Amino acid sequence: MLFSELILAIMKAVNRQRTISSPYHLIKGKKSGQTIQDIGYFSLYPYFGVLPKLDKKAYDQAVQRLFAEGCLLDNDQVVDLSPKAMDLDIAASPLNGWKYRGNENLFFSRLSLIVQTFSHISQQEKTFDPIVINEEVQSWVKKYLKQIDFRDLAVAQAFKKELFTTLTDSGISETHKMIVTERLTGLALSGLTWQQIADSKNLLLLDVQLMWVEALHSWMGVIEQSKPPLLFGLMEGIIQQSSLTETAQRTKKLFDKGFSLEQIASLRQLKTSTIEDHFVELAMNDPFFNYTAFVNPALFEAIIAESRSRKTKRLREIKEHLPEASYFQIRLALAIREEQR
Amino acid sequence: MNLDELLYNTYGFSSFRPGQREIIERVLAGEDVIALLPTGMGKSICYQLPAKVLPDSILIVSPLLSLMQDQVAQLKKMGEKSVVAINSFLKPEDKERIWSTLSSYKFIFISPEMLVQPFVKQKLKQIRISLLVADEAHCISQWGFDFRPDYLRISEILPHLNFPQVLALTATATDKVTEEIKKYLALSEPYVYSHPMDRKNIVYDIKKFEESRDKIEFIKEFVQKYNGPGIIYAGTRKKSQELSMLLTELGVSAAFYHGGMEHQDRVFVQQQFQNGELQWICSTNAFGMGVHIPNIRHVIHYQLPTSIEGYVQEVGRAGRDGQPSLATLLYAQGDEALLDSLVMDDLPTQHEIEAVYRHGAGALHLIDQGIVRETAMRVISYWMTQLPVEGVIKQMELLRSGKRQQVLKIRELIGLQGCLRSFIVQCFDQQLGGKPDNCCINDGIDYDAFEVFSPSTEKHFPLQWQERLSVILPI
Numbered sequence: 001m002l003f004s005e006l007i008l009a010i011m012k013a014v015n016r017q018r019t020i021s022s023p024y025h026l027i028k029g030k031k032s033g034q035t036i037q038d039i040g041y042f043s044l045y046p047y048f049g050v051l052p053k054l055d056k057k058a059y060d061q062a063v064q065r066l067f068a069e070g071c072l073l074d075n076d077q078v079v080d081l082s083p084k085a086m087d088l089d090i091a092a093s094p095l096n097g098w099k100y101r102g103n104e105n106l107f108f109s110r111l112s113l114i115v116q117t118f119s120h121i122s123q124q125e126k127t128f129d130p131i132v133i134n135e136e137v138q139s140w141v142k143k144y145l146k147q148i149d150f151r152d153l154a155v156a157q158a159f160k161k162e163l164f165t166t167l168t169d170s171g172i173s174e175t176h177k178m179i180v181t182e183r184l185t186g187l188a189l190s191g192l193t194w195q196q197i198a199d200s201k202n203l204l205l206l207d208v209q210l211m212w213v214e215a216l217h218s219w220m221g222v223i224e225q226s227k228p229p230l231l232f233g234l235m236e237g238i239i240q241q242s243s244l245t246e247t248a249q250r251t252k253k254l255f256d257k258g259f260s261l262e263q264i265a266s267l268r269q270l271k272t273s274t275i276e277d278h279f280v281e282l283a284m285n286d287p288f289f290n291y292t293a294f295v296n297p298a299l300f301e302a303i304i305a306e307s308r309s310r311k312t313k314r315l316r317e318i319k320e321h322l323p324e325a326s327y328f329q330i331r332l333a334l335a336i337r338e339e340q341r
Numbered sequence: 342m343n344l345d346e347l348l349y350n351t352y353g354f355s356s357f358r359p360g361q362r363e364i365i366e367r368v369l370a371g372e373d374v375i376a377l378l379p380t381g382m383g384k385s386i387c388y389q390l391p392a393k394v395l396p397d398s399i400l401i402v403s404p405l406l407s408l409m410q411d412q413v414a415q416l417k418k419m420g421e422k423s424v425v426a427i428n429s430f431l432k433p434e435d436k437e438r439i440w441s442t443l444s445s446y447k448f449i450f451i452s453p454e455m456l457v458q459p460f461v462k463q464k465l466k467q468i469r470i471s472l473l474v475a476d477e478a479h480c481i482s483q484w485g486f487d488f489r490p491d492y493l494r495i496s497e498i499l500p501h502l503n504f505p506q507v508l509a510l511t512a513t514a515t516d517k518v519t520e521e522i523k524k525y526l527a528l529s530e531p532y533v534y535s536h537p538m539d540r541k542n543i544v545y546d547i548k549k550f551e552e553s554r555d556k557i558e559f560i561k562e563f564v565q566k567y568n569g570p571g572i573i574y575a576g577t578r579k580k581s582q583e584l585s586m587l588l589t590e591l592g593v594s595a596a597f598y599h600g601g602m603e604h605q606d607r608v609f610v611q612q613q614f615q616n617g618e619l620q621w622i623c624s625t626n627a628f629g630m631g632v633h634i635p636n637i638r639h640v641i642h643y644q645l646p647t648s649i650e651g652y653v654q655e656v657g658r659a660g661r662d663g664q665p666s667l668a669t670l671l672y673a674q675g676d677e678a679l680l681d682s683l684v685m686d687d688l689p690t691q692h693e694i695e696a697v698y699r700h701g702a703g704a705l706h707l708i709d710q711g712i713v714r715e716t717a718m719r720v721i722s723y724w725m726t727q728l729p730v731e732g733v734i735k736q737m738e739l740l741r742s743g744k745r746q747q748v749l750k751i752r753e754l755i756g757l758q759g760c761l762r763s764f765i766v767q768c769f770d771q772q773l774g775g776k777p778d779n780c781c782i783n784d785g786i787d788y789d790a791f792e793v794f795s796p797s798t799e800k801h802f803p804l805q806w807q808e809r810l811s812v813i814l815p816i
Contacts, residue, residue, distance in 0.1 A: 053603075115813060122816045127418050131608060133410060153816065160814045164807065177806040183605075186813030189803070190612035191605070196596065199589070 001093040001214060003062055003206035006047065008071060008085050009093070013042045017314050020072070020079045024059050027051050029102065031245050033277025033331075040284030040335050041313050045098035050213050051206070052102050058206060094172060094218035103238045104216035109134065110234050112184055112191075113141045115163075118156045119186030131185050144233060155230070162228040170222045175201060176215040179208055244285055251278035261294070276328045283335040291336055295329040303333040347393060348386075352419075358383050360536045364508075365390050368472065373507045373531040375478070375522055379538060380512045380657045385412060388474045388508055389421075392447055395471035400505070401450045402473070404480045404489050406430070409450050412476075416448060423447040427455050444468040453491040456498050465498070470505045475526060478509035479650070482521035488740070490723030496525045507531070512657070513538070513650045516770040538653065538769045542660045543668055544790070545761040545781035547754075550673045556643060559671065560584065563641070564593045567667075568792045569620030571639030572628065574655055580643065584623040592796070595621040598628045618802075629655060635662040638791060641669045645680050648747035649754065649768045665779060665790040670755075677752050684744045689717035691734050697721045698730045760784055 001009075010023040018038065025035045029049020039048055066072045071085035113132045120128045130138060149155055167177055179201075185191035192200075198208045220238070223231050244252065254264045261279065265272045283289045291300060303325055306318050318330050325333075344362060348354050357365075364376045364387045378384050392399045403409040406428055413426045425439055425446045443449070443464055455461050473495075475481065480489040499505075509522050509531075523531060550556055560573065575581035578599040588595035596619050598610045607627075613619045615634055622628055640659045646652035652670075660666030689697075693713045697704040704722075707713040713721070724733045750768060757764055761781035766773045779787050803809040 118816070119813050122814065129414060129418070129608075131605070133414070133604070156814070156816050160810070160816055163810060163814075167806070174806065178809070181806040181809045181813075184810075184813060185609065185612060188616070188815075189809065189812045190616050190618055191609040192613075193596065193602070193606040193609050195606075196609075 046095040048097035050097045096217040170218040248278040248281045367532045375509045377535045397469035397471040426450040428452040475509040479511040482518040573641045576644030581623040598624040600627040
C-alpha cells in the first residue's frame with residue numbers, strides 16, 4: 001500500500017464525516033478521545049499508529065498531491081473523494097496497527113541485532129559496532145542469544161532457515177520482503193537508508209516506510225501463528241495484553257471498584273471530559289460493556305436509530321434531532337459494538 | 342612497570358604512536374597534562390591505559406553526546422565492562438542502580454550539564470577519582486571554534502572534587518586556547534604536549550571559480566577522475582542531498598549524511614562507507630565524529646569552513662593510514678559574504694539577550710514565539726548565571742570579534758600567495774618542520790599521487806531478498 005492510498009482508504013472509511021487532518025492523527029497514533037473513538041466508529045483499527053514519526057509537513061505534501069491529482073476535492077467544509085479515487089482499487093493491507101501498537105519497531109530492533117551478531121560470529125568476527133544502541137534492546141538480545149546457545153553453528157543455521165520460511169509464508173510482495181531485508185545489516189553487507197531504498201524502487205520515502213510496517217505486521221502474524229521455536233522468542237512482550245490505553249485502564253480499574261465517573265475524575269485529578277473519553281474507549285473495546293450507567297436503554301435505542309436513518313455519525317447532526325441526549329451519551333452509544341446493539 | 346608490556350597486553354599494539362608515551366608517563370607521574378593530539382592519533386589511550394594502573398575511577402567529561410556514546414561503545418567493544426555514561430538521557434530506573442554503585446565503575450563518562458547538578462555533585466564528592474579527563478578541552482575556550490558554554494561548568498566542580506589530577510585532551514588548540522584551558526581548569530603548571538599539527542601526507546588544494554555552479558562541474562569531473570573514499574563537506578543538509586544525487590546520477594556511488602536523518606540511517610551510511618560499499622559521502626559537518634576509517638583519500642569542502650581549526654579537523658579525517666590524501670577547498674566569488682552571515686548567525690543578538698533577561702525564568706517561551714533562537718538561548722542561559730545583562734552583551738561582542746578573526750583567517754587562506762601548509766601551521770602557533778614534496782597548490786601539486794577512477798571497484802548488490810539474506814548470513 002502506498003502512503004497516498006493509506007490516506008484515501010481512511011478518508012473513504014470516515015465517509016465525509018471527518019476533516020483531512022483526521023488521517024494524520026490516526027496514522028501517528030494519537031491517543032485522544034476523538035481519534036480512539038473514530039477507530040471504533042469507522043473500523044480503522046489496522047491504520048492506528050502505523051507511522052508514529054510521521055512529519056506534518058510530509059503529510060500535508062501528500063495531501064496536496066492528492067488534490068493536485070484530482071483524488072480529493074474540496075466541497076464546502078468537507079473533503080470529498082473524487083469518483084476516480086472511489087474507483088481506485090486499493091489492495092487489502094496486512095496492516096495491524098491497533099494490535100501491534102508500534103511494537104514492530106521493538107521486534108525489528110531485536111531482529112537486527114541478532115542477525116548482525118550471527119553474521120559476524122559465523123564469520124569469525126568477534127567484535128563489531130552494534131547496530132542498535134538502545135541498551136534495553138541490547139541486554140534483551142544478549143539474554144536471548146545466551147538462551148538459544150547462539151555460538152552453535154546449527155542454531156545460526158536454524159535461525160536463518162526460520163527467517164526464510166516465515167518470510168516466504170507471509171503473504172506480502174517480493175518488494176515488501178526486499179525492503180525488510182534491506183533494513184538488515186551484516187558483516188559483508190550494510191543496511192540501506194530509507195532514501196536509498198526509495199530511490200532504488202522509484203518510490204517515495206513514506207511509501208517505503210509504510211510498506212516496511214506492512215511487511216512486519218504480516219510477518220509477525222505468521223510468526224505468531226506458526227510459532228517457529230527461535231523466532232517466536234522475539235515476540236516476547238510485543239503483543240499488548242490489553243488493547244486499552246494505559247490511562248483508560250486505570251479508569252476502568254476505578255470504575256470496577258464502584259467509583260462514579262465524577263469521582264474518578266476528582267480522584268485522578270483529570271477533567272470529566274477526559275474520563276468520558278476513557279469510557280468511550282472502554283465501550284469500543286469491551287463487547288460486554290454495560291452502558292446503562294450512563295444512558296438509559298430507550299435513549300440508547302433512539303440514538304442508534306437516528307444514526308442509522310440519517311446514515312451519519314456526526315455528533316452535531318444527531319444532537320440536533322435528539323436534544324435530550326448529551327454529546328457524551330451519543331459518543332458512547334455510537335461506540336458500543338454492533339454485535340451488542 | 343613496563344608501559345610497552347601494558348600496551349601490548351591491553352591493545353595488542355607493540356609500539357606507541359608519537360606523543361602517547363610522553364603523555365601517559367606524565368599522567369602516571371601525577372602531573373596535570375594538556376595534550377594536543379591531532380584526531381586519529383589515539384587520544385583515548387592516554388587515559389585508558391593509565392586507568393589500568395591508577396587505583397580509582399576515571400571521570401571523563403565529554404561535551405558531545407554522540408562522542409560520549411562512541412567512546413563508551415569503543416571501550417565496551419574492547420571488553421571493558423566497568424563503564425557508565427551519565428547524561429540527560431539516563432532512564433530513571435537505571436539511575437538508582439548507577440548512583441548506588443558509582444564508585445565501582447572504572448570509567449565514568451559525564452556530560453557537563455549533569456556535572457553541576459547538586460545531586461550529582463554530591464555523589465561525585467563521595468567517590469574517589471584518580472583522574473579527571475576533559476575531552477575536547479578546546480570547547481572550554483570562547484576563542485575556540487567550538488565553544489560550548491556548558492563546558493565552563495567543569496571549573497565549578499573542581500573545588501568539590503578537591504582539585505583532582507587533570508588530563509585535558511584536544512585535537513586543536515592555539516596558544517590562546519591553551520591558556521584558557523589552563524585558566525578554567527585551574528592548572529598552575531601542567532605539562533603541555535603539543536603534537537605538530539601538520540600532517541605531511543595531506544596535500545592542500547584550493548580551486549577558485551567565478552560562480553557556484555562551476556563548483557558543481559568541478560565535482561562532477563573530479564569524482565570521475567579519482568577514486569574515493571572521500572568526503573564532500575556540503576555546508577547544508579539540502580546541499581548534501583543534492584550533491585549525493587548528482588554523484589549517483591553519474592553512476593558514482595555516494596550517499597548523503599546529516600543530523601536530520603534518523604540514527605539508524607546514519608549508522609547504515611557509516612557502515613557502507615566503512616565497508617567500501619560507498620565511494621563518497623556528501624555531508625554536513627555532522628559526519629566524522631566516531632568514524633574510524635583509515636583510508637579516506639579525499640576531503641572536499643564545497644563551502645568555505647568557518648574557521649581554520651574546524652577546517653583542519655575536517656581535513657584531518659583523510660589519510661589516517663599515512664598514504665597521500667588530497668584536501669580540496671572550493672571557492673566561488675562571493676562565498677566569503679555568505680560566511681560572515683553564517684558565522685554571526687550563531688551568536689545571540691543584543692535584542693535576544695535583553696529579551697531573555699526581561700522574562701527571567703519564563704524566557705523559554707521566547708523560543709516557541711520565535712523571539713529567541715534555541716542556539717542563542719543555550720548560550721545566554723549559561724551566561725545569565727554568571728553575569729549581569731551588560732556583561733553578557735559585552736561578552737557576546739567579544740565572541741563576535743573572535744569569530745570575525747576566524748573568518749578573516751579563512752579569507753586570508755583563500756587569498757594566500759604563499760604556502761598553505763605554512764599558513765595553517767602558523768595559525769596554531771607552531772613552526773613548520775620541513776615541507777613534503779607534494780605540499781600545496783601554491784607550491785605545486787603532483788596529482789598523479791592519487792589513484793585514478795576505476796568503476797570496477799563498485800560492488801555487486803543482491804537484487805533478491807533471498808540472496809541478500811544469504812550474503813548477510815552465509816551459513
